[in-house]
Amino acid sequence: MTLPSLLSALQFDEVRQRCGIVFVEWRVANDAEIHAEVAIDDVRPMVAALIEYGCRLAAVFAEDRSNADSGFLIYYVFESLRDQRFLLVRTSIPLNSPAFPSVAAEVPAVNWQEREIQDWFGLVAEGHPNPRRVALHDNWPEIHPLRKDFPIDTVLPPFEGEQHVYRPTLGEGVFQIPVGPVHAGIIEPGHFNFAVAGEPILYLQLRMFYTHKGIEKRFEQLPINRAVYLAESISGDSSFSHGTAFCQAIERAAGVEIPTRAKRMRTVLLELERLYNHVGDIGAIATDVGFGVANAHASRLRELILSVNEELSGSRLLRGVVCPGGVRHDWEPQQVEYCAEALGRFEWEFADLMQIIDGSDSTRDRLERTGFLDPQKARDLGIVGVAGRASGIDRDLRRDHPYAAYDEVPFEVPVYQEGDVLRRMRVRVDETLLSLWIIREMLTKLIPGPHCVAIPPLPPDCVAIGAVEGWRGEILHWIRTGSHGRLERCKIKDPSLNNWPALVEAVQGNIVPDFPVINKSFNLSYSGTDR
Amino acid sequence: MFHIFKKAAQTRLVTIGYPQEPARIPGHFRGAPRFEFSGWRDARPAADACPTGAIAIEKSAERRRVTIDYGLCIYCGQCAEADRSGAVKITRDFELAVRERGDLITIAEYLLEPDGMQKTLASLHKGLPSENDLLEPLEHKVQERIHKILGRSLAIREVDAGSCNGCEIEIGALNNPVYDLERLGIHFVASPRHADMLLVTGPVTRNMELALAKTYRATPEPKLVVAVGACGISGGIFGRNYATVGGVDTVVPVDVFIPGCPPRPHALLHGILLALGRMEQRVTKGHSASSEPFR
């Protein structure tokens, strides 16, 4: 056993005892969370120590508590393979010196997250290696929208054009290709700036947050039952996963366990979401290397799953189904039958599809060793989800922090070391088969019972986290309740936020015409990133 | 190769016949809500439940004014669940695209009982008057000309001006073999300079405002703009805030609005063909009119 994995075989409590950090507070909040506090000067040593003990820093975010006379708080969310709980360490920042120690140099995974805090809260990330704006573009005035004294309906003065200065890339024969924000396909907006020498890409600079629509601010003061719909609109292709993560946070805050039937129904729906996205991506990857026939079949299969979604939930994108306490509507036997039948057909058709794709050597040739993401880099950057598993990161919240009914279906997480487009497709193929199995298991176990329980009115200041392995990767929602059944704060972390830097790494040295397929193999959400 | 041919032979035709044939929609599809205005006793539960403010109430002395805006509705069905009187029903209607923003809005005014219940329906306005009502003869001429130029073959540039990607999923589906947009002579292009129509989703963010305006300017005349989804029409659940400016029509003129969250592919087809004058508007001033013809 190597050292890190030996050390990681510890629970948070043991880590705490051994790491030598003084925690001001350490409290087991519920069976999914430990809440802790450190002094601001201990943040850097604390992060370093926990990482050394194999914990992963999953998110960093801030909260304005000046209304409660507590200044600003910064939260560090840790996750460990050996502990089913999340560790949330907070530190408070005095109002008179609005700054916090940056850990981005040691943990590149939180690079954007810390800069977000700078932009949205006006707190300085001291020692950040690249403290430029990220979440608010350079043409925005000096505002900090997530501060409590900033009204959400503020009308900003007209903007000049975007003034972002990209890093220059110099050299003979080196030139830049700017792309976006409006792209050629039917996709979301973002700006890519390629520096190329001939065909190979030397360096890619990303400019995101074009679809920033103030979602986290919008959550504040929203009644909880309405907020579910906002959660469903964070990232269109992950509506159900985001909705579920949000509802889980609410349920945990309320200390409510949802009924078994609801858990299994949620599991079915979560896997259906994975299915339609995975099969769609497999087709899209095939298209991007010129294999249109495969995509025609894949998109047909995707339609099949969307029809199942609609039959089970009334919505092709599984919207308006999940609710705090369970799911909104129970299923009738015919609905379940429709689902089972359609999945039966999906299974053999999917096998045919993969036979067609695998039978094409030229396709394999284009995908193999394309867009290579080094496992070591992936670990350093904190890459999650499909992209992580294709680069050796053996993590899956369904297994590591089971929710819904995933504890009933133990499975092996598909992991590859090669880190190329082919393996990112392979992970999707393996997970598609896994999803089919999980859904089938769930459907057979779907015994009658209540599909929803009532959530009692929540008092102010309940905090909790919800975590879901969306089809793309780890989705986190953290909430604090306010008065009158409203929310005080909702922090959202979409997996895309972690994974954009992976794209930057993976495209280097590849030729520009391969960019679309590499990008597709990650298929990140702009809206989930930008919020 | 063999597998490809075998699969093709096995699969046969999968493309739907809509709009020449009626749409076949799964049994549990949730469409737009319908309101029984005359017998409605209490709009408050539905308005309270509505997550987007598509049902809004204003109260003055003994009156209540209820505004229903299909341009904000996300078809969640909460209103029908909350209103136990049966005055609100979820239908399977999806062909809701309209040419005028105001056509999506209905305003009902009630006289109230002392206990706050609605006594009688004092007035009902379906659809709001718009400037274009005055321009009608001229507008018609222009429209007919556009239909003549673009009606048979149309190039669309899709612009995501800030959406959650839900609308893009359904717009993308129009390209798949099931909906196969090209059978109607319509296709997506990569540049606004090649486009006849901009299909725009929203809410328009501050960061996309300029890009959208530039894309519009780059599109040659005559051009059509179709706003897609609750957010494209009105800002939807995000509304207007420091980071968004609201619906597409706050930035560029819009010819057709397609409600939905997201609109299903059939609804998108209906809206696109409506903009071309190849299908009829089903919602006239707030109520469904029966009209079939497809040209």
Ligand code: SF4
């Ligand atoms: S169906 Fe439409 S009107 Fe009814 S509650 Fe939902 S958004 Fe509001």
